[in-house]
């Protein structure tokens with residue numbers, strides 16, 4: 001029996017499939033459909049390639065993972081009956097998903113790329129699911145990392161912080177590493193040091209009872225070099241630079 005069927009096999013579907021495989025979901029429990037790339041994925045990972053309707057009929061949970069503007073085109077001739085459908089389509093509401101699929105068992109999600117290493121954070125908003133479907137969705141989302149039940153009106157801000165956020169964290173790591181190089185460190189070494197610093201700091205914060213602000217103060221003793229750096233970030237309006245970028249992300253209109 002197929003547990004998870006993916007319609008669309010691009011970057012996000014592949015990140016989710018990697019996460020599922022790391023957690024021990026078998027390749028033969030995963031089916032994929034896409035017009036061009038599905039066969040390649042079967043070759044690479046041993047997952048099962050099926051026509052879209054067969055995939056829907058045989059899967060416990062169907063993931064919609066094509067581009068948002070393809071919703072109508074892809075779903076027109078498919079019969080979802082009352083299948084559990086999990087969409088990752090950015091910007092597509094639960095109402096639009098119900099209208100396109102005619103199933104009552106819908107979960108709108110927004111995962112981020114870290115689902116590939118089971119460290120994602122996924123927003124979801126769902127219709128009333130039957131108990132088996134609710135359990136099936138919980139198992140699926142647990143494989144991906146943590147998840148938050150969000151009002152659909154908050155998906156745009158979630159998308160800016162969690163969806164786009166990894167790019168901003170990578171940019172921060174790169175800036176930290178470049179500053180290390182400018183001050184005499186080798187490039188690869190500077191990147192490794194910056195990466196481990198961000199990783200360790202995030203873990204310290206997630207395990208701590210202190211806030212991010214309190215932890216800043218605990219690193220920066222009064223009059224010390226870290227305090228000098230934090231004061232400089234404040235002078236340069238670091239927080240408002242970040243706030244500005246998040247606002248630009250939230251307000252961006254898809255072309």
Ligand SMILES: NC(=O)c1ccc[n+]([C@@H]2O[C@H](COP(=O)([O-])OP(=O)(O)OC[C@H]3O[C@@H](n4cnc5c(N)ncnc54)[C@H](OP(=O)(O)O)[C@@H]3O)[C@@H](O)[C@H]2O)c1
Nearest residue numbers: 008009010011012034035036037065066067068088089090
């Ligand atoms: N990437 C992210 O970080 C991210 C984060 C959150 C949400 N999302 C959402 O995830 C979805 C996929 O994004 P992506 O980055 O994975 O895109 P992508 O890499 O461009 O992949 C798009 C996929 O759609 C498939 N496709 C095209 N026409 C199709 C059809 N008629 N029927 C079924 N599948 C079809 C393509 O198949 P072929 O290769 O065979 O043409 C391809 O596998 C989007 O809706 C996006 O909003 C992405």
